[in-house]
Amino acid sequence: MVIVSLINQKGGCGKTTTAVNLSYALANNGNSVLLIDLDPQAHATFSLGIKPKLTTADLLENITSSKPFDLRESLITRANNLYVLPSSIGLSAVEHSLGQREDKLDVLNNFISKYDSSFDYCIIDCPPNLGILTLNALISSDYIIAPVGICELSLKGIENLNNILNMLSEHRNKRINTLYLITQLDGRYKFSKDFYNKVKNIFGSRLLSTTIRTNIHLREAAANGMSIFEYKKYSRGSQDYKQLADEIQDISGKPSAARFTLKGKEFNDVYLVGEFNNWNPNEKYRLKKISTDTWEINLNLERGKYRYKFIVDGKWVNDPGNKFMEDDTFGGKNSIRIIS
Ligand SMILES: Nc1ncnc2c1ncn2[C@@H]1O[C@H](COP(=O)(O)OP(=O)(O)OP(=O)(O)O)[C@@H](O)[C@H]1O
Ligand SMILES: [Mg+2]
Incomplete structure (x- = not known):
């Protein structure tokens, strides 16, 4: 799992x-994604129109x-x-x-x-702190x-962040890759262009190539409890965020994640067996x-062709969600998955 945090103490x-x-x-893009709203303002939660049952507060309280x-x-x-x-x-x-906890930073x-x-x-x-x-x-x-909005105060927020990152790398030996993203860019104004060039000079290759342009639909989407892809699939906002996802995948070396899923409520134990584990459950x-009727496992697999089956409560079965099969040596079938 690649973990990416959005941080700048400058609000908005x-x-x-x-x-x-x-x-x-x-x-x-086909990735399995966990979005954690770690802001008590709960803006991500509201901007996806979610009415939560349990929240990050419950998570941390229970821990x-x-x-x-x-x-x-x-x-x-x-x-x-x-x-x-x-x-x-x-x-x-x-x-x-x-x-109050000793392990307060690692929870x-x-x-x-x-x-x-x-x-x-x-x-x-x-x-924003x-x-x-x-x-x-x-x-x-x-x-x-x-994110660096087109204003000087965004850069101030980043100065403080960088001080903390330096401390972390000294005291904890932890190096975190910091990437900078220009947001709310309005190319009509000279100030925006000058600011962009200034930021490019400061951050060099750590400035992401993608820029997020000002787009009113992004604001409207949040107000309507939707992502831009649900609210206005064809907009500058959706183009920019699609491009950002592609760039982040390139940078983080997206694992060739292969997800295997099986639907069914009445199972107790499900294993995946195949050529990747010598058919050993x-x-x-x-x-x-992962839900009342869905079982799932994610594997990182090299490119290639894989034969596999599920073992459901001790019984070997093919993947009912995959029509690609080949004969096995026992007169039955194996499910086939090609990772490209
Ligand atoms: N590219 C954009 N075009 C137009 N409006 C935008 C854009 N990006 C963000 N906004 C709007 O600007 C406001 C602030 O954005 P957002 O909530 O994402 O900032 P934030 O950094 O999370 O703020 P906070 O620090 O309060 O958590 C929101 O109303 C949002 O809809
Ligand atoms: Mg926010």
Whole structure:
């Protein structure tokens, strides 16, 4: 799982808009995506029109009181493979109790690392400050995207972020790749162009090639509880966020994630067997129940052709969702998957 956090302490620079629409675009590209709303303002949650049952506040509260918390119970499914862990104002209170713990900066990281093989990407929307919640996101991240709105104060927010990143690399030996994203670019104004050139000079190759242009439909989409892809599929906003998803995939070396899914309510145990594990049903290949009737496992596989089957409560079966099959040596069939 590649973890990407949206961080800039400057408010209103496009963190939430980017978290939501980048998550959607990555999911549209076929990735399994977990979007975590880590902002007590819950803007990502509202801008996807979600009414949460359990939230990041419950997650952190349960961790701090050592109660078990099953992520899958709290996730809201949006689109085919986008899962959202929503937020609520209660998160501010939890942030305070987190501060009392010795492991206060590692709580989120310890939790989400358990789900490493469940998703291709985890996108974290952070609040506009560099407090404990943001630091938890930072420490969990492989990449940070710092949105830079067309204003000097966006750059000020980034100065402080960079100081913290330097401290982290000194004291924790943790290097996080920071990427900068120009947002709310309006090419009609000379100021925008000058500002863009200035930012390019400062950040060089760490400035993403994609820029997000000003687009009123992005604002309207959020107000209507939708991603831009649901609200206005053909718009500058959707073009820009699709391009951003492609660029992030290129940079992060998108794993060749192959998802194997089986539908059914009445099973207890499902394993995947095939040429990748010598047909041996071990724990690593046990499917996870991700909803009342869906079992799933994500594997990173090299390019090639793979023969496989499921073992459902001890019985070997073909994948009913895959019509590609070949004869096996026992007079039956194997399901076939080609990873390109
Ligand atoms: N490219 C854009 N074009 C037009 N409006 C945009 C664009 N990006 C963001 N906005 C709007 O600007 C406002 C602030 O954006 P957003 O909420 O994404 O910023 P933020 O950094 O998450 O803010 P906060 O720091 O408060 O969490 C929102 O109303 C959003 O709809
Ligand atoms: Mg926000």
